[in-house]
Amino acid sequence: MTPTRLGFKGPDAPALLEQQGLRIPTLPNRVVHWQATEPWGSGRCLRQGSTEFLVELDTRTAPQLSLNTPLPRAWTLVRSDHSLVLEGSAWRQSLPRICSFDFDRLRDEPDLVVMTLMAGISVTVIREPPGAANPSTDMALRLWCDASFSIYLQECLRSLGESR
């Protein structure tokens, strides 16, 4: 299922999301994972810096934001990032060839949002939480990148896998 992505930005963005009854990360560069029972259903909310949020919902339908109490400095933004999930164990050996970040750090800080370069392009990376969607015991990563670079990144990752 194609997830729905929304961006929120601005000094009042945290308040806007909290007004909707949503759990948001209290610290910058952290993620919270939403369950199906939460107001907008299952998904994840990434806090990228102090006033920017990427919300990804595991449904096709974007929620209708309440506009009864609009906040002057919070804006909803188009987010067309490409996302993909790296599973298995092979990426741990090959990823350092295209990215300098040590993703083992996510074992100790599973809610960390990593913004780094991978094969020369900007990516946002989180640890995929273990669960029904990710039954493997290996740590899985969820990545987002500029959609216009998605083919390039996928080719790089694929060639990494083939060249092992």
Added chain:
Amino acid sequence: MPAGNWRRPAYYSTAPNDAQSLTAQQAIEEEVYSVRNAAGLIDVSTLGKIELMGRDAGLLLDRVYVGMVSNLQAGRTRYAVMLDEAGTVIDDGVVSRIADGRFYITTTTGGSTAIYRELQRRAAEWQLDCTLHNLTGHLAAMNLAGPLSRDILAHCTDIPLDDAAFPYLAMREGNVAGAAARIARVGFVGELGFEIHVPFDRAQAVWSELMLAGTGAGLRPFGVEAQRILRLEKGHIIVGQDTDGVTNPFEAGLGRMVRKDKGFFIGQRSLSILEKRGDRQRLIGFSLHTPQAQRSDSSLAESSLAIKDGHIIGRITSIAHSATLDRTIGLALLTPDHAIAGNNVRFRDDAGVMHVATLVAPPFYDAGNARQRPGLAQGTGT
């Protein structure tokens, strides 16, 4: 062909519903013909796209562009030019005012990342209430241009498109082929045109629906090469090609854009010095009149030198054969005392052959802008 971090189609070698492949020159000429006489659709997604929000968004733009932006009304657009501290033209694009405290700008393809960073840095340095969002990779953009573009677009949107509801240089938000879209009625290629911005993941569907809607009207996709000819006919410059690392707006023929009476803007102090010093070069159009040179295979090219009495007096920045005008035209940066419309200059090609050209004040095509505003006047076509 490379375009910043991406690749763009130079031309489409096969016409729609036509199994026969075309040569590059045939394809480009047919694409130009379609835009001038029916309609064409070009992918312009590589343009930088930045949204600015907050009380000081207009102020930030006033300080980074040479013109006035903060007085734009919501739903209107304006062409804007950006300088560096030395007064050199570094970027241009279209500014749209979406609402109070909310602007949307486009930048050149090559400048998108640098301009976004610079705007962020300036907003922080000046402590402005302005939040920026780089939409370059989030939105795709396509330009539907040509005399039949409005009729084609009307099949795919419920936004009123008549001149009263959607005048020249207006911007509207709505749905196009089911996708949330921002549409600006602007025209880089010099025809009635609509620049349509949609979420990246909807772009293919919107493109396909527009192409389908335009099948009977002769709509065809066009590439960068046709766009370069079309904009050259119109005399629109490409920053970085028709300007160099020292060209100021007066030299590039953009002096009318400079609002000296407004408050501070980047490059303002340098411009006041440069204006007193006078131009070192000036951009001007030219038209070749040597019959054998009126061909696309002319050996003159960008950077070919203009020579007088054995001295270099300038160089070609753009050159193309215009089938519409049936002659080879171009732009050149010349020393000011030689950049006089009506004068003849001689350009030397790589083989040492000299080609005589007459200097012309651009545009070469539709000087009255009637083609872009067909509701106001009847265009003559040239």
